[in-house]
Amino acid sequence: MAQRGLCIRNLELARNMLAIQRRNVTSSTQDIQTGLTRKEMYEMVREQQSFKKGEICDSVSVYVRGGAGGMGYQRKNGTGGEGGSVWLEALSMYQNLNHIHHHHNRKYVAGPGDNANTNLIRGLKGEDSVVEVPPGTVATDLRTGKVICDVDREGARYLLQGGEKGGCLVNNYISKRGEERWVKLVLKSIADVGLVGYPNAGKSSLLSVLSTATPTIGSYPFTTLKPTVGHMQTIDRKMVVKIADIPGLIEGASENKGLGHVFLQHIERTKVLLFVLDVQGFTLNRRTPHRSPFETFGYLCRELELYMPGLTKRPIVVAMNKMDTAGSDPEYDQFLGLYKSKLSKLIKVHSIVPISCYTGQGLDQLQDLLYELKYKNKRKITEADVV
Numbered sequence: 001m002a003q004r005g006l007c008i009r010n011l012e013l014a015r016n017m018l019a020i021q022r023r024n025v026t027s028s029t030q031d032i033q034t035g036l037t038r039k040e041m042y043e044m045v046r047e048q049q050s051f052k053k054g055e056i057c058d059s060v061s062v063y064v065r066g067g068a069g070g071m072g073y074q075r076k077n078g079t080g081g082e083g084g085s086v087w088l089e090a091l092s093m094y095q096n097l098n099h100i101h102h103h104h105n106r107k108y109v110a111g112p113g114d115n116a117n118t119n120l121i122r123g124l125k126g127e128d129s130v131v132e133v134p135p136g137t138v139a140t141d142l143r144t145g146k147v148i149c150d151v152d153r154e155g156a157r158y159l160l161q162g163g164e165k166g167g168c169l170v171n172n173y174i175s176k177r178g179e180e181r182w183v184k185l186v187l188k189s190i191a192d193v194g195l196v197g198y199p200n201a202g203k204s205s206l207l208s209v210l211s212t213a214t215p216t217i218g219s220y221p222f223t224t225l226k227p228t229v230g231h232m233q234t235i236d237r238k239m240v241v242k243i244a245d246i247p248g249l250i251e252g253a254s255e256n257k258g259l260g261h262v263f264l265q266h267i268e269r270t271k272v273l274l275f276v277l278d279v280q281g282f283t284l285n286r287r288t289p290h291r292s293p294f295e296t297f298g299y300l301c302r303e304l305e306l307y308m309p310g311l312t313k314r315p316i317v318v319a320m321n322k323m324d325t326a327g328s329d330p331e332y333d334q335f336l337g338l339y340k341s342k343l344s345k346l347i348k349v350h351s352i353v354p355i356s357c358y359t360g361q362g363l364d365q366l367q368d369l370l371y372e373l374k375y376k377n378k379r380k381i382t383e384a385d386v387v
Contacts, residue, residue, distance in 0.1 A: 071116065272315045273317070
C-alpha cells in the first residue's frame, strides 16, 4: 500500500510540474532558429492590411499548434488521448485568403486529448482544427522556408501539425505540450485570365471596364500595388471569367527585382495570358530607354520564360491599348509587321486586338474572345498546360 501511495503521489507531482511548465511558457520564449520571441514573431506577421472592393489577400501567415496529449492513469495503466491535429483543406467556395486574414488573429490551435481516469481508461482524441483555403495554395514553413504542401485540387487535405501522444507506460504517463509552427500560405491560382504588362499600360483601366472590380487607376507607374481580381460575366450570368490584374512588371522581375516573384507567382496557373501593351511604347523614367510596343512584348515574354520555362506556350492574347491617341495606327501596323516577321515562330499569339479603354474600341471583341477561350475551347486547354 505504501508503494502504491508513493506512485500516486509521484504521478500527482508530475502533473503539477507539467501544469506549471505550461503556465511558464510565455511570450518571452525565444525561437532557436530565428532568435525572436514568440511575441516578436507574432507581431512580425500580424500586419494589418486594408482591402478595397475586388482586391485580394494572396499571402498570409498563420500560427498553428497541435493539441497536447492527455495525461495517463498509472493505477490502471490508462492511456491519455492523443492531441488533435491541424489540417489544411482545399475548398472551391473560397476565391482568396481574405477569410483567413480576419480569422481569430490567424491562430489555429487543435484541442487537447482527454485525460485517462477511472471511468475512461483510454482518453479520447482531441478536436482537430482545419485551415480552409482555395485550391492553388502553397503552404511553407515560415522559419525553415521548406514547402509543406501544395494544395492543387478540390477536397485535398494535408497535415500541417500533428498532435502529441497521450501519457502511457512509455512516457511515464506524462504527456507533452503540442508543437507549434508558423506557416505562410501563398495563393498562386486566382483567375482564368492574367493581365501582363509594364506599369501604366492600362491594365487596371481595362479590368474596370470589363468587370465589376474597382482597382486604383492613375496616370503614373505602379498604381496597382496589390493583385486585384474581377469577374466578367454575361447578362444572364451563365458565363463568368475571372480576370486578375497583376501589378506591373519591370525588367529583371524574373530575378526578383522589385517584387518580381510576388507578382509572377499569380501568373503560374492562369489559363490565358492577356498582354496589355501601350501602343505608344513605355518609358519607366528618364534613366531608362524608350521601349516600342514590339520591344515591350519581347521583354515581357523573356521575363516570363526566365521565371518559368514554357509559360508563354499557353494561349496568349495581345490587347493593344490607347488606340485613341494620336499616331496609334502606324505604331499598331508596325507592331503587326515586326511580330509576323521576327517573333511569330517563337511566340504563338491567339489574337491581337486593338482597344481603347477610353472610347470603348475593341472591348466587345475582346470580351467575346475571352469567353471563347474559356468555354468553347475549354477542352483544348488541358491540365498539362496549367501547372
